[in-house]
Amino acid sequence: MLALGVYMTEFKDYSFYSLHKSIGAILLIFVILRIYWRFRNKFFEPITNQSVLLTRCAHSIQFLLITMTLVMPVSGIAMSYFSGNGLKVFDVEILARNIDDFGKKLPIDGSLASLFHEVHHYGGYIFIALILIHIFAAIRHIYRKENFVQRILGKNIEIK
């Protein structure tokens, strides 16, 4: 989604816009379920072989990552809605377009549309940066031979 969003925006390839919006809107359902699952399940004991500061950083990055998974689809939908474009998910109309008597699209609220556009734009780059940090942290775990894959799979393995 990030790559598709950057590609279609940079190259002004409008043919991908409706695909991007449809997948993004469907992803929102999974994001809500994921967040629900995350907060229903207990958090694992933090890794004990690292500083408290590093543990705090790791938790902040994880929190920001999960937040961005929500911010991106919500800001995308809000931008589409307030700009008057409505929302179609694979040709199924979820939010109607805002059109005048002559069929011309009218923004519902131009300033909110551009606010959410900014959030979506900068949010995308923040999200990419967070993912890169996350990948770097995963490589560090591999380098330190820490069995983090088991923890990802839901096993509360202690790493000392």
Ligand code: HEM
């Ligand atoms: C997980 C969900 C999503 C991700 C990760 C995502 C990511 C992105 C990214 C990175 C861009 C490029 C931003 C830029 O360079 O300005 C983009 C553009 C865009 N996204 Fe999304 N998006 C998501 C969901 C949605 C949804 C649900 C909608 C609308 C219903 C949407 C509508 C758009 C539109 C219209 C653009 C083009 C903006 C422009 O022309 O400047 N996105 N998206």
